[in-house]
Amino acid sequence: MDLVTIVLLFCVHLADAAQCDGVKNKVKFCSANDALKIAKPNGGDVAWRFKTKTNPVPSESGWEETTDLKGPLKAPNTGVYFATYGQTVDKYTIIVDAVNCPGGDDNVCDVTAGKSIRLDSGANPAVTWKFKGKDDTEADVTDTGADDPPKFTDENKKELGLFNIGKAQSGTYKAMVSNSAVKTFTVEVRTPVDSAKVKKKNGCDLTLVCNVVGDAKEIKWHKASLELSHNPPKTQIENNVLTISALEETDKGNYICKATEYGGGTVDSPEFTYAYAAPTAVSKVSIRQSDKVLTCEAQGDVRSYQWLRDGESVTPSDGAAGKDRSKFTLAPQAKGKFVCKATGCDETLVSSEPFPVTATAKGGETNEKPADEGTHDAAIQGLSCSVALLVLSVFVGLYVMML
Structure with a gap:
């Protein structure tokens, strides 16, 4: 065998995908393009399922119900796999390309909703995990439920892995040893930016608002492909609001806001065209x-x-x-x-x-008389006069009869 052949074979061997073996009732962190292998449990034929006990395994995994589960891994293959044989169900959590959260009081782990996280306590003794959400309620992190996906890499729970996380998973995670926190992780789950739109506010200045659907890490303003910077008093940028004062003809043009996601992507708004118009005087x-x-x-x-x-x-x-x-x-x-x-x-x-x-009394009742109060009093006064005339006429009639 010549040297060239040996080198080529060596390179081919290095290019082989790394194997990522699932562990029963545990979490296994893998990288994209790893080769998944979950060994067939003992006990005869096995029914493999993904995400739920009834959902088929993705076809790209190349699985067979009576053999080991094998296949190349991608991010969508993240989840819990069920191996059912007889009356027994084994669970395997496979997480592909998890975000490694650094931990520490000064670090915030920004994660896009739907992604996965990896929290490494760094502790050797057995640890317990606690989670405090945005509502300040604290609870233990466990995977004791019959259908709960496994969350830990080993018996000591050294590492915690969560996948398909949502806003409810935003909060503080603590790795505890003997009731003391050995490491704290602050996790913020961010919604991907769905859209950005520029809206103009009326006024003396040109005020544009970038309305973003989702969580934007940063918003930048551009005019005619040039980025605008905060330069008061002429140009002011505060969060998602752009204000340009002392308007003149040169301020006309096309404006765009660019929303940067926490995952690194950028979403551009449609162009907003501003045609300069002199302010209208107040008349x-x-x-x-x-x-x-x-x-x-x-x-x-x-x-x-x-x-x-x-x-x-x-x-x-x-x-x-x-x-x-x-x-x-x-x-x-x-x-x-x-x-x-x-x-x-x-x-x-x-x-x-x-x-x-006019001042109003407590409860919103006006101190003024109701609009019809005068009419009401006049009616009473009219009735009183009628009664008086009737009484007088009776007395006059009696007097005439006595005569």
């Missing part, structure tokens, strides 16, 4: 009331709103403006003449006409 301001809410209605682009009562700035006893400063919620005993001042994009200030508000 008219008025106040409209609905129940206990005053709304300042202005024609034109408004930069800010200000509320006054009887010529003075409003106080908490008058009520409060909400996040939308154009709306003012009245306090129960608020009364007086309210004015809304709207400042335009050009800093021009326009005031509304005074809007009278």
Whole structure:
């Protein structure tokens, strides 16, 4: 055999996939392209199932019901395998390409929903595992249920493996030895970004909001393929909001927000085209009331709103403006003449006409008389007059008879 043949055979041997053997009632961590092998249990024919006791094994695994379970591994092959023979059911958890969470108080393990995690306690003695979720409830991590997938690699539970994780698995995992935590893991399960969309907010500035469906690790803004950076006061980027002030013709163009997933992928929003338009001056301001809410209605682009009562700035006893400063919620005993001042994009200030508000009693009942109260009193007074005239006529009739 010549040297070339020997080298080629050696290379072929190195290219062979590594074998990953399943262990009964335990977790086995494997890599993609490993060759799965779960040895046939003793006891005759075996029925192999995947995920549930009735679900067939994926066809790409190349399984046969009466032999060892073998096949090349990919991420979708992650899960629990059931070997049923007679009245016995053995379970094998195979996890392909799990995320190795580093652990430690300062480390957060970000994992995309549907993926797998590997938590290594690093402890030699037997450990127990506890999990505290977002609701602050703490519970033991076990796999004692009849249909629970195995979660640990050995009898000492040194390593914990979970697959197909969801938001409910976000929280803190603790490896405990003698009731003391030897290692802590903080896990955040992130939803993949499904979509991103740019929405424009009205106002003096160009304000674009990147609405993302899913969990984004980072959001970046681009205009005409160039990344925009936070550079106040002209360009401000706060989380998913882009604000461009002092608008001019050069600000027109196509804007895109790019949402980066925790898994590393990026989802782009459709282009948002902004055509420059000079702000409209404020020309008219008025106040409209609905129940206990005053709304300042202005024609034109408004930069800010200000509320006054009887010529003075409003106080908490008058009520409060909400996040939308154009709306003012009245306090129960608020009364007086309210004015809304709207400042335009050009800093021009326009005031509304005074809007009278009558105090209301506790429970929302007005202190004023009902609109029909005058009619009601008039009816009573009319009835009283009729009765008096009737009595008078009776007395007159008796007097005439006596004569």
